[in-house]
Amino acid sequence: MRITFHFKNSPTDLWLKDLRAALPEADISEWHPGAEQADYAIVWQPPQQLLDEQGAQLKAIFNLGAGVDALLKLQWPNHLPLVRIDDGGMAVQMAEYVSHALIRHFRELDVYESQQRVAGEWKPHRTKLRSDFPVGVMGLGVLGERVARTVAQFDFPVNGWSRSPKQIDGVQCFHGEAQGFKNFLAATRVLVNLLPLTPDTANIINSETLSQLQPGAYVINVARGAHLVEEDLLAQIARGHVAGATLDVFRTEPLPPEHAFWKHPKITITPHSSANTMREESVAQIARKLMAFDQGEKVAGLVDMSRGY
Numbered sequence: 486m487r488i489t490f491h492f493k494n495s496p497t498d499l500w501l502k503d504l505r506a507a508l509p510e511a512d513i514s515e516w517h518p519g520a521e522q523a524d525y526a527i528v529w530q531p532p533q534q535l536l537d538e539q540g541a542q543l544k545a546i547f548n549l550g551a552g553v554d555a556l557l558k559l560q561w562p563n564h565l566p567l568v569r570i571d572d573g574g575m576a577v578q579m580a581e582y583v584s585h586a587l588i589r590h591f592r593e594l595d596v597y598e599s600q601q602r603v604a605g606e607w608k609p610h611r612t613k614l615r616s617d618f619p620v621g622v623m624g625l626g627v628l629g630e631r632v633a634r635t636v637a638q639f640d641f642p643v644n645g646w647s648r649s650p651k652q653i654d655g656v657q658c659f660h661g662e663a664q665g666f667k668n669f670l671a672a673t674r675v676l677v678n679l680l681p682l683t684p685d686t687a688n689i690i691n692s693e694t695l696s697q698l699q700p701g702a703y704v705i706n707v708a709r710g711a712h713l714v715e716e717d718l719l720a721q722i723a724r725g726h727v728a729g730a731t732l733d734v735f736r737t738e739p740l741p742p743e744h745a746f747w748k749h750p751k752i753t754i755t756p757h758s759s760a761n762t763m764r765e766e767s768v769a770q771i772a773r774k775l776m777a778f779d780q781g782e783k784v785a786g787l788v789d790m791s792r793g794y
């Protein structure tokens with residue numbers, strides 16, 4: 486079996502070494518234009534040329550991340566199955582990132598930090614009620630469910646929203662467009678986004694949705710930049726309806742130096758690093774799935790092309 490490998494903007498030596506150890510029978514090499522035809526591809530953000538050259542004869546592509554939006558923007562051969570990473574060490578990272586952003590805002594740790602550094606000021610603040618900070622997680626998949634369950638452990642009221650109905654202990658679950666989404670937003674003050682980017686979810690955080698959140702709303706976007714209409718967030722902060730945001734993903738990455746988010750006092754940014762694919766877990770997962778797929782077995786994480794995730 487021949488496998489071609491491509492990981493945009495990342496050193497590949499350790500990935501190749503670990504994949505070769507996990508799949509000793511396979512001939513695994515890094516893709517380059519004109520590379521020999523492979524049976525499988527393991528990729529993160531490959532160029533169109535990889536698909537043009539290899540796609541017609543590949544048996545499947547394994548994506549090195551959870552989100553497949555970058556792949557589905559390419560011209561995709563109709564027959565070609567795509568398998569994404571389920572968790573791969575990212576769920577715990579998402580849970581800690583979102584908990585940190587939520588608690589930093591709720592406990593005003595950002596305010597205390599500036600009191601110390603800017604003003605050298607000793608000024609305790611009134612304790613707030615968790616019941617006034619209901620958290621709403623959009624997307625209750627592999628990552629969103631873990632985040633919702635974790636936040637519920639801190640005794641915040643937690644809402645979740647997905648396409649299909651769910652039951653999760655400690656989480657009030659809403660589903661579907663229209664009324665389900667409206668009710669979810671009305672019940673939420675801290676909005677966490679863990680949706681996949683699809684035609685249905687692009688621009689979903691906009692003036693209309695933000696204004697349906699409870700006053701003093703807070704936004705934590707850890708999914709994709711194109712979910713958020715950036716000007717609408719800035720306008721809702723200026724209006725006072727939204728108190729601030731923690732953003733890990735942006736419409737343009739890296740975030741351009743002149744972008745308003747860099748210096749905005751109510752916006753905290755990180756460089757798309759809330760959760761990274763962990764090599765050890767992901768190599769083991771891909772090797773297991775690839776062998777199962779090759780034997781004709783069903784594998785978890787097979788992307789439904791009609792839904793886009």
Ligand code: NAP
Pocket residue numbers: 551552553571572575623624625626627628629646647648649650661679680681682683685686707708709733734757758759760761794
């Ligand atoms: P997942 O397991 O596929 O879960 C997606 C969830 O979104 C599901 O609950 C799904 O509902 C829901 N959903 C999809 N379309 C919807 C719609 N139109 N309306 C309502 N709910 C909808 O995905 P995941 O593994 O949790 O990952 C989520 C996303 O996180 C990825 O796609 C990626 O973009 C992002 N991500 C970001 C980072 C980072 O570093 N910032 C790292 C990893 C992943 P159903 O359950 O009903 O299908």
Ligand code: GLV
Pocket residue numbers: 549550551552553760762
């Ligand atoms: C990272 O953003 C991923 O989708 O895995």
